[in-house]
Amino acid sequence: MTAAAFCPMTPLLFRHLSGGADAAGDLRAAAVAAVHDATDGAEAVTVLVPVDGREAPAAWWDPSGRVAGGRPLGSQVGEHLLELAGCTLPATYVACPGPVESRLAGVESRPADVESRLADVESRLAGASPIREAQLNEPGTALLVLGDGAACRRDGAPGYIDDRSFAYDDAVAAALGSGDTGALAGLDEALGAELLATGRLTWPVAAAVLAPVSAELRYRDDPYGLSWFVALWR
Amino acid sequence: MLRLGRHEFDDAAMLVMAIVNRTRDSFYDRGATYAEDAALDRVRRVVDEGAAIVDVGGVKAGPGDAVDETEEIRRTVGFVARVREEFPDLVISVDTWRASVGREVCAAGADLMNDAWGGHDPGLIEVAAEFGAAYVCTHTNGAEPRRPPHRASYADVVRSAIDDTVALAERAVAVGVPRESVLIDPAHDFEKTTWHSLEITRRLDEMVATGWPVLVSLSNKDFVGEALDLPTDRRLTGTLAATAVSAWHGARVYRAHEVVETKQVLDMVAAIRGDRPPARATRALA
Numbered sequence: 001m002t003a004a005a006f007c008p009m010t011p012l013l014f015r016h017l018s019g020g021a022d023a024a025g026d027l028r029a030a031a032v033a034a035v036h037d038a039t040d041g042a043e044a045v046t047v048l049v050p051v052d053g054r055e056a057p058a059a060w061w062d063p064s065g066r067v068a069g070g071r072p073l074g075s076q077v078g079e080h081l082l083e084l085a086g087c088t089l090p091a092t093y094v095a096c097p098g099p100v101e102s103r104l105a106g107v108e109s110r111p112a113d114v115e116s117r118l119a120d121v122e123s124r125l126a127g128a129s130p131i132r133e134a135q136l137n138e139p140g141t142a143l144l145v146l147g148d149g150a151a152c153r154r155d156g157a158p159g160y161i162d163d164r165s166f167a168y169d170d171a172v173a174a175a176l177g178s179g180d181t182g183a184l185a186g187l188d189e190a191l192g193a194e195l196l197a198t199g200r201l202t203w204p205v206a207a208a209v210l211a212p213v214s215a216e217l218r219y220r221d222d223p224y225g226l227s228w229f230v231a232l233w234r
Numbered sequence: 235m236l237r238l239g240r241h242e243f244d245d246a247a248m249l250v251m252a253i254v255n256r257t258r259d260s261f262y263d264r265g266a267t268y269a270e271d272a273a274l275d276r277v278r279r280v281v282d283e284g285a286a287i288v289d290v291g292g293v294k295a296g297p298g299d300a301v302d303e304t305e306e307i308r309r310t311v312g313f314v315a316r317v318r319e320e321f322p323d324l325v326i327s328v329d330t331w332r333a334s335v336g337r338e339v340c341a342a343g344a345d346l347m348n349d350a351w352g353g354h355d356p357g358l359i360e361v362a363a364e365f366g367a368a369y370v371c372t373h374t375n376g377a378e379p380r381r382p383p384h385r386a387s388y389a390d391v392v393r394s395a396i397d398d399t400v401a402l403a404e405r406a407v408a409v410g411v412p413r414e415s416v417l418i419d420p421a422h423d424f425e426k427t428t429w430h431s432l433e434i435t436r437r438l439d440e441m442v443a444t445g446w447p448v449l450v451s452l453s454n455k456d457f458v459g460e461a462l463d464l465p466t467d468r469r470l471t472g473t474l475a476a477t478a479v480s481a482w483h484g485a486r487v488y489r490a491h492e493v494v495e496t497k498q499v500l501d502m503v504a505a506i507r508g509d510r511p512p513a514r515a516t517r518a519l520a
Binding site for chain 1: 384
């Protein structure tokens with residue numbers, strides 16, 4: 001693994017979805033830069049996509065046909081970030097649908113036929129052969145890890161207020177900023193689910209295959225009561 | 235003909251349903267009519283302003299104060315009885331999702347069950363049927379009561395709204411609610427992004443075409459605020475624009491905070507449609 005970019009999967013990364021004003025310009029810039037830096041010099045990229053629950057819908061459609069297709073939200077955002085970063089490397093999309101030990105599955109694909117490949121992933125989830133660490137940990141392969149922090153940080157947040165969000169997100173930020181794979185892998189999965197944190201599905205997978213020598217937390221904010229993190233590990 | 239409990243309305247009528255919140259924390263009035271006397275004053279005013287229906291609510295739609303069944307009953311039942319006594323000709327609606335609350339308010343004189351969470355408690359339909367009350371079928375895409383929407387997705391939001399509300403309407407009729415007493419509501423903002431609510435408004439004629447009378451609840455909602463980038467206290471003009479479009483498409487009932495302005499828009503649209511003669515037309519006629 002050459003490098004990994006950790007990015008949120010908010011639909012607001014699609015510029016047009018917030019209408020006249022850009023609701024996530026700083027975030028998008030940070031995410032695109034991290035994706036660019038992580039994939040620069042790589043031969044391929046693997047994208048980890050959270051797929052579970054209402055906060056990470058496996059069937060994400062945009063109203064009025066503004067974004068085509070019915071793929072998981074995370075895969076659409078991942079593909080969009082790669083495109084914005086000018087990355088044309090072969091991409092593998094790996095759906096991360098739940099507790100990582102038991103339900104991992106993945107297939108090789110290129111951006112052009114991501115849709116059919118992800119449908120394939122979804123149809124195989126139940127009885128799929130578990131993805132092996134070696135498949136993720138190919139030399140020369142960059143990782144794009146999608147996922148958000150807690151979504152229960154204030155009145156008006158997707159999950160209203162849950163005071164446990166603050167410590168959870170602080171722990172995530174510390175782990176992402178220091179490259180602490182043990183801390184990232186050790187996040188409480190059940191608590192993450194209660195806090196609607198989509199990163200709970202992908203961060204432990206990344207932690208299992210990465211051994212960073214440097215780590216940088218480049219962005220952290222929660223303007224809508226849901227934490228967004230951008231980090232780069234090398 | 236639309237029958238709301240003991241009241242009947244002809245098919246061209248467009249009705250204003252005035253919001254009367256017995257809550258401390260609703261997003262727009264922020265507890266202004268939480269006290270029973272303040273709420274009763276509000277009823278007197280909206281009746282005077284031309285509301286045909288009052289919609290009494292004891293629980294904020296979004297997250298907020300915990301209101302259990304006992305507290306909701308305390309907030310609504312005695313109040314409904316007082317309104318019934320003072321205004322025998324007024325349609326009294328109660329905004330609740332709980333069958334137990336519905337039973338008590340129907341016994342106290344409510345005419346209409348505004349089930350804002352789309353059949354979450356199936357017993358509420360049975361209560362409406364038992365008491366001969368009308369029933370509103372709301373599109374919430376299966377959301378839990380009071381849970382805010384997050385990354386909601388639809389292949390076609392209008393299709394989903396039609397399919398779900400019509401299915402609920404047929405269920406209501408099957409359970410015994412009179413067919414002429416069932417309304418459908420696409421539920422702007424409920425489990426929807428602003429894009430979804432705008433599309434619902436744009437294509438409301440498709441819901442009207444189902445033949446079920448359509449109720450819209452547009453008043454000062456976030457989709458208006460986000461469309462115009464305005465806070466809750468400055469959304470009246472946008473609300474009225476959405477009201478006019480909905481009226482043009484054929485919606486029948488308008489749940490609103492501002493009765494005078496809403497009624498004026500409905501009267502004007504009715505005049506434009508040719509359903510209502512001008513109040514006084516002498517221009518170029520003398």
